[in-house]
Amino acid sequence: MFATMPVNFRLALRSLNRNRMRTLLTMLGIIIGVAAVLTMVALGTGARGSVEGEITSAGTNLVFVKAGNYTRGGESVGIVAGRGAATSLVPADAEAIVEQVDGVLAVSPGVAVRTFLTSGEARAFARVQGIAPAYAEMYSWNISPGRMFSNSDTSDAILGRALADQLFGAGSDPVGQVLSIRNHSFTVIGVTDGQADDHADVVFVPWATLQGVLGLGHIESITLAAEKAGEASRIQAEITNLLRLRHGISDGSAETQDGYLAAQSSVGGIPDDFTVETQAAQALTRGLYTPAAAFALANLPKLDEVTLDEMSDTLDKASNTMTALLASIAGVSLVVGGIGIMNIMLVSVTERTREIGLRMAAGARSADVALQFLVEAITLSLLGGLIGLVTGILCAQAIGWSLGWPAEVPLAAMALAIGIAGAVGLLFGSYPARRASLLDPIDALRTE
Amino acid sequence: MPVISLQNLKKSYALGDNTVHALRGVSLDIEEGEFVAITGPSGSGKSTMMHILGCLDRPTEGHYLLGGEDVSNLSRDALADIRNRQIGFVFQGFNLLPRTTAVENVEVPLLYSRPLLPAAERRQRALEALDSLGLSQRADHHPSQLSGGQQQRVAIARALVNKPSLILADEPTGNLDTKTSIEVMRLLQNLRESLGITIVLITHEPEIAAYGTRIIAVRDGEIVSDVANTPTPMEHVEEDQEQSEPALAAANA
Numbered sequence: 065m066f067a068t069m070p071v072n073f074r075l076a077l078r079s080l081n082r083n084r085m086r087t088l089l090t091m092l093g094i095i096i097g098v099a100a101v102l103t104m105v106a107l108g109t110g111a112r113g114s115v116e117g118e119i120t121s122a123g124t125n126l127v128f129v130k131a132g133n134y135t136r137g138g139e140s141v142g143i144v145a146g147r148g149a150a151t152s153l154v155p156a157d158a159e160a161i162v163e164q165v166d167g168v169l170a171v172s173p174g175v176a177v178r179t180f181l182t183s184g185e186a187r188a189f190a191r192v193q194g195i196a197p198a199y200a201e202m203y204s205w206n207i208s209p210g211r212m213f214s215n216s217d218t219s220d221a222i223l224g225r226a227l228a229d230q231l232f233g234a235g236s237d238p239v240g241q242v243l244s245i246r247n248h249s250f251t252v253i254g255v256t257d258g259q260a261d262d263h264a265d266v267v268f269v270p271w272a273t274l275q276g277v278l279g280l281g282h283i284e285s286i287t288l289a290a291e292k293a294g295e296a297s298r299i300q301a302e303i304t305n306l307l308r309l310r311h312g313i314s315d316g317s318a319e320t321q322d323g324y325l326a327a328q329s330s331v332g333g334i335p336d337d338f339t340v341e342t343q344a345a346q347a348l349t350r351g352l353y354t355p356a357a358a359f360a361l362a363n364l365p366k367l368d369e370v371t372l373d374e375m376s377d378t379l380d381k382a383s384n385t386m387t388a389l390l391a392s393i394a395g396v397s398l399v400v401g402g403i404g405i406m407n408i409m410l411v412s413v414t415e416r417t418r419e420i421g422l423r424m425a426a427g428a429r430s431a432d433v434a435l436q437f438l439v440e441a442i443t444l445s446l447l448g449g450l451i452g453l454v455t456g457i458l459c460a461q462a463i464g465w466s467l468g469w470p471a472e473v474p475l476a477a478m479a480l481a482i483g484i485a486g487a488v489g490l491l492f493g494s495y496p497a498r499r500a501s502l503l504d505p506i507d508a509l510r511t512e
Numbered sequence: 513m514p515v516i517s518l519q520n521l522k523k524s525y526a527l528g529d530n531t532v533h534a535l536r537g538v539s540l541d542i543e544e545g546e547f548v549a550i551t552g553p554s555g556s557g558k559s560t561m562m563h564i565l566g567c568l569d570r571p572t573e574g575h576y577l578l579g580g581e582d583v584s585n586l587s588r589d590a591l592a593d594i595r596n597r598q599i600g601f602v603f604q605g606f607n608l609l610p611r612t613t614a615v616e617n618v619e620v621p622l623l624y625s626r627p628l629l630p631a632a633e634r635r636q637r638a639l640e641a642l643d644s645l646g647l648s649q650r651a652d653h654h655p656s657q658l659s660g661g662q663q664q665r666v667a668i669a670r671a672l673v674n675k676p677s678l679i680l681a682d683e684p685t686g687n688l689d690t691k692t693s694i695e696v697m698r699l700l701q702n703l704r705e706s707l708g709i710t711i712v713l714i715t716h717e718p719e720i721a722a723y724g725t726r727i728i729a730v731r732d733g734e735i736v737s738d739v740a741n742t743p744t745p746m747e748h749v750e751e752d753q754e755q756s757e758p759a760l761a762a763a764n765a
Contacts, residue, residue, distance in 0.1 A: 067628040082611065422607045425568065426670070427596020427624040429589040505568045509607065 068435065076440035079412065080447070087444065090408045093401020094448030094488060095455060097394045098481045102456025104390035105477040107463060125169075126202060126343040127296050129153065129161075129286040129303060133336050151282040152311055152337045155272075158286045160310060165302045167291045170198035173216075173271050174285040177278055181267060182244045186231045191266045192245055194274030195287075202289040203258050210239040210254025217272040221250035226264035228255045243267065248277045296342040304340050311337055398484065401448065402492035409441050409496035413503075420500055421508025434501035441493020442486055449485025453478055513580050515677060515710045516542040516565065521574035523560050523733075534560035536733040537574070542712065542726075544677070547704045547743065549713045549724030557733040559682070562714045566599055566680045567591045579677060596624050600671025600679045604686035606663045608655040608670075615651040618642055618670045625674060641669040645699070661692035668699065672709075679703070681713045685720055697723040701743060719744075 080087045131153035158173045175194040180187060199205075200212040200222075213220035221243055223231070232238045241252045250269055258264070271283065288303075290296050307313075313336060413420070420433055457473050464471025523535040534557045542548055552558040563569035564576060567583055568591075576584045583594055595601075600621075608617045618638035622629055629637070642651050645665045655663050664684060671679055681700065685693035701723055703709050713724055721727050722744045729737040 068623060070631070071623055078611075418607060419609055422609070423620060423624070424592065425566070425595060425601045425607075426621040427592050427674075429592045429624070431589075432592075432624055506563050509568075509603070 068432065069439070072436050072439040073443060075436060076443040079440055080444060086408060087447075090404050090444060091401070091448030091451065093397050093404050094445050094485050095401075095452040097397030097401050097488075098449045098452025098485050099456035099459055100390050100394035100397060101481050101484060102453060102473060102477060103459045103463065104387055104394060105480075106456070106460030106471045106473045107390075107467075107469065108387055109472050109474060109477075125290040125292065125296060127288045127290060127299050127303065128339075128341045128343070129157075129288070129307070130339045130341070131282065131284050131337070133339050151280075153284065153286070153307075154282050157307060157310060158283070160306060161286065161288065161303055164306055165299055167295045167299055169289040169291045170196075170202055171289075172196035172199040172202065172287045173283045174199075174287060175271055175274050175278060175280060175283050176285075177246075177274070179246060181231075183231055183238075183241050188227065188230055190227055191262075192274060193266050193268050194271030194283075195268050196271055198289070199268070199287060200256070202287060203263070205256045205258045205263075207254040207256050209237050210252070213253060213270055216270040217276075218270050219248070219250050219273060220253045220270065221245075222254045222256050222268040223252055224262075224264040224266045224268075225255055225257055227267060228252075245269070246277050248273075300340045300342050304336075307338050307340070308336065313337070398488050401445075402488040405441055405444055405489060406492040406496060408444075409437060409493055410499065412440070413437060413496050413500040417503065417508045417511040420503050421505050421511065424503070424505035425509060430501040433503075434497040437497035437500045438490070438493050441497065442489035445485045445489025445493070446482065449482050452485065453481055456481065514541040514577075515544045515546075515579060516540070516712075517575075517577040518564075519575040519577070521561075521564065521571045521576060523557075523564060523569070523572050533733055535564070535571070538730075538733075538735055539574075540728070540735065540738070542710060544710055545704060545708045547701065547711045547713070547723065547725045549715060549721035549727045549741075550730060551715055551718065551721045551727060552730035553716060556730045558714050558716075558730045560733075561730065562680060562682055562712075565678075565712060566601060567595050592624070593626065596621055596626075596674060598677050600668075600674065600676040602664070602667050602671050602679060602681040602684045604683035606655070606660075606667045606687070608663055608666060610656065611654055613652050613654060614647060614658065614666045614669075615639055615642060617655070617666055618673050620670060621674045638669075638673055641673040642666070644672070645669045659692075660688050661695055664688060664692075664696050665699065668696075668703075672703070672707075677710060679709055679711045681711065683715055684713070685715070685717070693720065697744075 131151065155173050158171050162168060162171050172195050176191060178189070178191050180189050181192065196216050197212055197214050200207065205212070207222065210222070212222065223238055228236060228238050232241065238252045238255060243250045243252060245267070250267075250273075256263060256268070275281075275283065288299065290299050423433060423436075460471040460473060463469075518538050518540040521535055521538045521540075522533070524531050524533045526532075536557075538557075538561065550558050550561060560569070564571055567578070567586075570586075570591075571584050574584065575582055578594065578598060581594075583591065586594070601607075608614075609620070615635065615638045618641050619634050622634040622637060639648065639651060642648055645668060647662065647665055647669065650658060650662060650666070653662075655666070658666065664687075668679075679700070684700070685696055688696060697720060700711055700713070704711050704725075711724075713721070715721050722741065724741055725743055727737075727739055727741045728735055
């Protein structure tokens with residue numbers, strides 16, 4: 065039966081080629097259906113990727129831990145004043161967070177200093193920030209020219225673009241230049257385009273190296289990235305508990321669900337010696353007097369979670385609506401296309417009744433006849449699928465281009481589209497093929 | 513052993529409320545190499561007989577032994593295989609596939625042979641069959657580019673391509689003019705003589721039946737006469753051989 069496939073395929077192509085207009089019109093439903101499927105998948109994938117990319121680059125999944133607690137207290141705001149500066153945050157805290165808090169993608173311990181830096185004749189007063197290599201990913205830096213350092217204890221440095229321009233001239237390539245910071249030499253290995261948090265004016269160096277240069281045993285901050293945007297609040301609460309335990313502030317079991325307010329104060333009247341903030345909270349309270357910020361956030365518990373969840377909810381809804389729309393277009397087109405194929409195959413069987421009779425007289429079994437027409441139907445639908453595939457990719461590119469979305473068409477989606485087209489041909493070609501195969505050879509030969 | 517043996521063959525159809533008895537008990541033996549002409553008016557049952565002989569239909573009662581094998585009660589697919597291996601059909605309307613070359617038309621029975629021959633061998637055998645009928649020059653022509661006689665010869669090549677033991681010709685000259693009819697009948701006579709193939713011819717024309725070695729008349733579903741015949745002599749046709757195409761020469765080759 066499979067030995068006759070090439071013959072049947074050739075017969076199918078010839079038969080379809082004979083009525084090109086009819087073939088094309090019949091394929092139209094399949095073409096539109098497959099194109100819709102592909103556009104749907106391409107744009108869906110692209111939109112998701114684009115939104116997730118934006119959330120990540122915006123840093124909304126970031127959580128900050130800072131040493132010290134500058135909360136101002138008093139009866140009027142009902143919270144206990146913080147202790148102010150503290151040196152109790154240590155690298156081991158960062159390691160403990162990675163080990164014990166779920167959903168943390170990356171961690172970067174940090175120290176910073178504002179100081180003079182020199183490079184030959186050039187000198188500047190700037191912020192020097194010690195970070196871990198993962199920091200680059202948290203902020204989705206593009207480093208060009210150069211690269212990110214890969215260890216936390218080398219003497220490499222990454223310059224912000226504005227600082228690089230200030231030191232070495234606009235648009236310069238400072239890679240390989242040596243910076244002197246507090247009598248320690250750092251080699252510039254890259255320039256970051258990061259704009260967030262004044263990154264353009266900062267020189268970034270490995271945190272452990274900077275700790276050594278400054279003679280510090282503690283660290284000043286820990287920057288964390290949550291795996292999923294929207295989990296920042298939970299992570300914030302867990303870190304708060306963990307650090308209280310580690311710093312001997314309380315048993316860490318109480319009142320951790322009260323969000324920002326609880327994080328800022330403490331249980332049993334002992335104030336925290338650290339501050340945990342989420343990016344959303346930080347963004348909202350930037351520039352606010354601390355009690356005011358505390359109040360604002362106390363009235364908006366789990367602000368980041370709400371916003372991010374809502375944001376992703378909205379996006380999901382929009383994306384689902386679009387997917388549903390395209391899916392129904394695709395579904396309807398494929399069914400209509402399939403019925404079109406069935407119709408034209410029935411016409412073809414009627415037109416070729418004599419041919420069927422002759423083939424049967426010549427020894428074709430029912431299955432041979434059925435196969436011939438089934439192969440023709442599937443060839444028709446696969447051809448439509450192929451045209452739809454090309455159309456769909458072009459459509460996705462065009463729509464993606466006009467919306468500024470990346471329109472990726474995964475290989476699996478192409479295979480799926482072709483598979484669907486083939487399945488439609490098989491499904492809707494079966495009945496005409498069966499009709500053909502059950503014809504009585506005598507009647508078929510008599511047909512005019 | 514006869515090639516064909518019909519034993520009290522009956523065939524009836526339900527037509528509305530009536531039962532039509534197309535064949536009312538036909539018994540008949542046909543030996544290898546016979547050229548049997550079955551004649552009868554329309555409605556006599558000769559077409560039904562032809563369909564049963566061609567394994568296109570099954571008898572209601574009785575037995576049909578083809579090459580010693582009882583094929584009366586075989587399945588549809590088994591009958592298809594028997595048609596493919598043992599029977600070559602020649603139809604009144606030629607039944608060539610349109611917009612398909614002569615050689616591809618001849619190849620059709622080979623597509624359903626089991627096991628399937630490789631494409632190159634199928635082509636080779638089809639070309640040989642065309643060549644034996646003097647049509648090698650026309651192998652790539654479509655039926656519409658061929659004369660009626662040429663088309664019928666392509667159809668005969670198709671009937672022969674699987675080397676069947678029996679050729680069933682159903683009014684093979686019905687669509688042809690007299691001269692071409694004679695040519696086709698002469699061709700069939702030659703096939704019988706050169707290949708020893710058994711031929712069963714269905715016709716209502718006495719002058720066409722006269723080419724057979726045996727003439728069977730059917731009427732009302734029964735055989736009314738069964739006589740040996742001295743076939744129309746070759747001299748009769750040789751008169752206009754010069755004007756005709758070189759079919760005879762080719763068929764003799």
